[in-house]
Amino acid sequence: MTERKDASGDGRRKGLGRRRFLSGVGASGLATAMAVFGSATPASALVAAGCCNLCRSRSGTFAQCSSGTHYVWSCSIGGSAFLHCTCCEHGAKSGCAHVTQSWYECRYN
Amino acid sequence: MLVVFGFALLVLAVAVVVLFAMIGELAARVPAAETGAGWVRPTDEARLGSVPEVWPPELAHAPDRDTYVLLVLSTVCNSCKAVAAQLVDGQADWDGVGIVVSTASRRNGDDFVAERRLGGFVSYVDESGSWSREQLGVESSPTAVVLRRGRVVAAYAFSDLALLRSEVDDRSRPSEAKEAV
Numbered sequence: 001m002t003e004r005k006d007a008s009g010d011g012r013r014k015g016l017g018r019r020r021f022l023s024g025v026g027a028s029g030l031a032t033a034m035a036v037f038g039s040a041t042p043a044s045a046l047v048a049a050g051c052c053n054l055c056r057s058r059s060g061t062f063a064q065c066s067s068g069t070h071y072v073w074s075c076s077i078g079g080s081a082f083l084h085c086t087c088c089e090h091g092a093k094s095g096c097a098h099v100t101q102s103w104y105e106c107r108y109n
Numbered sequence: 110m111l112v113v114f115g116f117a118l119l120v121l122a123v124a125v126v127v128l129f130a131m132i133g134e135l136a137a138r139v140p141a142a143e144t145g146a147g148w149v150r151p152t153d154e155a156r157l158g159s160v161p162e163v164w165p166p167e168l169a170h171a172p173d174r175d176t177y178v179l180l181v182l183s184t185v186c187n188s189c190k191a192v193a194a195q196l197v198d199g200q201a202d203w204d205g206v207g208i209v210v211s212t213a214s215r216r217n218g219d220d221f222v223a224e225r226r227l228g229g230f231v232s233y234v235d236e237s238g239s240w241s242r243e244q245l246g247v248e249s250s251p252t253a254v255v256l257r258r259g260r261v262v263a264a265y266a267f268s269d270l271a272l273l274r275s276e277v278d279d280r281s282r283p284s285e286a287k288e289a290v
Contacts, residue, residue, distance in 0.1 A: 018112060028119070053187040071213035073238055074249035075186035078148040078268045084249070087185040092213030095220075 052087035055096035147269025155264030172259025211238035
């Protein structure tokens with residue numbers, strides 16, 4: 001009777017150890033995944049339009065975008081034709097978090 | 110049995126993580142595909158013949174060089190990423206080049222330099238693009254401004270840095286130099 005009790009206690013201890021080991025394995029895996037994928041750069045959220053790289057999808061007009069705090073710049077890209085784009089971000093002072101409107105226009109030269 | 114299964118699962122998870130990391134690294138290194146071959150074309154956008162009145166401290170040495178090239182890139186310019194990749198991967202030995210990063214904010218410009226691994230080059234973060242616009246007459250990217258003793262002698266829109274460098278080298282040869290003074 002006593003022997004049976006001891007055997008059952010050993011089994012419980014072994015099961016507990018196994019569970020701790022497996023939870024350690026799981027936690028290590030999660031930590032590795034977070035270290036690798038958790039460091040995504042803000043650039044991954046940018047919207048590519050023509051040769052522009054904007055914080056948001058195009059909305060509103062150029063006049064609205066280029067009023068107040070804004071940043072306007074042009075870009076060009078080659079190939080079979082020469083594409084020239086005007087890119088605008090409204091409210092762009094420190095990262096995409098402050099950009100409230102993006103606008104662009106492209107034409108082939 | 111469970112321990113073996115758990116270990117196999119861990120190995121599998123690590124393999125998947127490494128695979129994705131490799132794919133990400135490759136994607137970051139391969140320049141965005143463009144249709145057609147690389148090109149370099151002169152642009153009259155810059156103030157040819159002028160000498161900037163103000164030099165940022167980062168570029169203060171530029172007027173002392175016989176020939177110096179400023180690559181004007183921008184944080185909102187998608188095609189500039191490919192130029193930055195070409196610079197890092199194929200033209201790292203080009204010491205006669207400085208980078209001007211036109212940007213909405215200092216933070217964006219610093220992020221661009223760090224993310225594009227441009228830390229080894231002379232670079233100036235040009236907030237609002239005001240220096241490029243006012244002193245060089247440039248408000249488009251990617252643009253290369255060729256300086257001779259600080260004077261703007263040529264400007265190019267381009268997609269291929271090797272072609273651009275060859276064009277600049279040709280221009281720098283005394284017999285072929287055609288300065289726009």
